[in-house]
Amino acid sequence: MSGFAYKNGIWQCEEIPVERIAEAVGTPFYLYSRAELLERYHALDQAFENIPHLVCFALKANGNLALNRILAEAGCGAEVVSGGELFRSLRAGYQPERIVFDGNGKTEVELRYALESGIYAINVDSENELQLLNTIAGEINKIARVGLRVNPDVNPNTHPKIATGLKKSKFGVDLCAALRCYEFARDAEHLEVVGIHAHIGSQIVEVGPFAEAMGKLIELALELQRRNITLQYIDIGGGLGIQYNAEIPPCYAEYIGALRPHWERYPVTIIVEPGRSLVGDVGNLITKVLYVKQTPVKRFVVIDAAMNDLWRPTMYDAYHQILPVRQTNGHFVADVVGGVCESGDFMARDREMATVSEGELLAIQSAGAYSASMSSEYNSRPLIPEVLVTGDTFRLVRRRPTYDEMMALEE
Ligand SMILES: Cc1ncc(COP(=O)(O)O)c(C=O)c1O
Structure with missing residues (x-):
């Protein structure tokens, strides 16, 4: 078995549609099976x-x-x-x-x-x-x-x-x-x-x-x-x-x-x-598309996760498969990027991917290893939550900190 699969066109973790978890905890978050x-x-x-x-x-x-x-x-x-x-x-x-x-x-x-x-x-x-x-x-x-x-x-x-x-x-x-x-x-x-x-x-x-x-x-x-x-x-x-x-x-x-x-x-x-x-394939990074932006030379899918949540593409030019949580028809080529102020902030470059539009959810694959553990608060972005699924139940196993908590150790 695999912890993640499409069921009726909707991405699921074990027996739970990922959309349901996103509604409850907000995006972005890591999701484990x-x-x-x-x-x-x-x-x-x-x-x-x-x-x-x-x-x-x-x-x-x-x-x-x-x-x-x-x-x-x-x-x-x-x-x-x-x-x-x-x-x-x-x-x-x-x-x-x-x-x-x-x-x-x-x-x-x-x-x-x-x-x-x-x-x-x-x-x-x-x-x-x-x-x-x-x-x-x-x-x-x-x-x-x-x-x-x-x-x-x-x-x-x-x-x-x-x-x-x-x-x-x-x-x-x-x-x-x-x-x-x-x-x-x-x-x-x-x-x-x-x-x-x-x-x-x-x-x-x-x-x-x-x-x-x-x-x-x-x-x-x-x-x-x-x-x-x-x-x-x-x-x-x-x-x-x-x-x-x-x-x-x-x-x-x-x-x-x-x-x-x-x-x-x-x-x-x-x-x-x-x-x-x-643990690599035990986790997904679930993120929302904020904007789809077309420049004269490129299309950018801007998401609410960023390099500080998953450093691997930036650090190692690593490839992570990116799937739409709700299956769509058609494909386009885009860079998938975060909101950090670095040109190196990307999850994928020139990627042929499912056509997605603003507000849709994406599941970045193989994010169970060296993702949350390497994450940082760069750009004062709070660490993102971790959610664990067991069958048809899910639970927040690390919650999203508030801005106050993010600064709790500082004067
Ligand atoms: C000493 C040592 N053991 C184990 C590991 C885990 O490696 P991997 O995640 O590739 O299995 C590492 C990774 O850097 C390591 O440095």
Whole structure:
């Protein structure tokens, strides 16, 4: 099933016509399907078959508490990269022993918070961080469970801004330095070496790069074993893509299937940290057409959502399908733009799309990941609400702030 579909020409989320929700909450808003979310999580979980595993949802893709509560209740874990995300994950109900803390810029305060929270592991990004963690753990009389993020130097064939495992990337340590780090960690009084981590990039639509990275991690794990360092997990990160346009990403079974032959050489727990593939297609951004404006050279569909609600087109030239909530006849070519004072504020350029007119609703697809979580109040536009649908009911899971609330922390 899919959480979203047309029924009698009207766009629905599960069993509710989107127009009804728009009437109740106003536009724009993000709209999520609980059924779609659970279906995806279970599909991934089941794809592992007999492989011991931990799915840690990357909260950076979508931090909404209600959405995360659903995942936590289903048994999912969390991947966090800041103190705020750790706090959010605990508030959402993820069990600490299912949380991993990644990131290349963890502060002393964040490391201390992670240790005190008793999370599963901290994936450390450098030798300096290992040293700091050892000191902090000593100060509070804890043993830190650590993994090391390595840079496997694998090309994920994705947008350069979301390729994170190339040699020139800021993340992780190279495979040679990794041996030194592991030996330091093995001998450090307050560290327990438990794993290895890589994350090669995002929106990856072939299994090859994952298999290549996994192969390199396993080689390193075997080398560590020869040096009396045994790991409890191999964390291959996130990165599996979704279909935004014409790309055809592998399904979860293909993805895990590509990791399996490598895992068989070192059969410990596999951790995955999916963000986009779990929640990308769980959400739509629902927006209203304010104006259809014709200039001498172009037609513009001006909507009430803008780049501050969905940065991906501006940041990555990303494609998001745009559907009319009420099916129309005919097509035209237009730029779909928001009301922010930037020429880079667009959702689509020169897009052949359904003919729409003022007042009509549009559903911007695949807006469950890196949409609300990346949004900002640029141009003093309040963050927009999030709505969760369960069958034939819907509920506001983050309401629209007032202007006063938007300024509440200022003098
Ligand atoms: C360390 C790490 N893990 C997981 C993810 C999630 O990636 P994706 O949403 O592509 O699955 C990211 C994304 O940047 C990441 O940096």
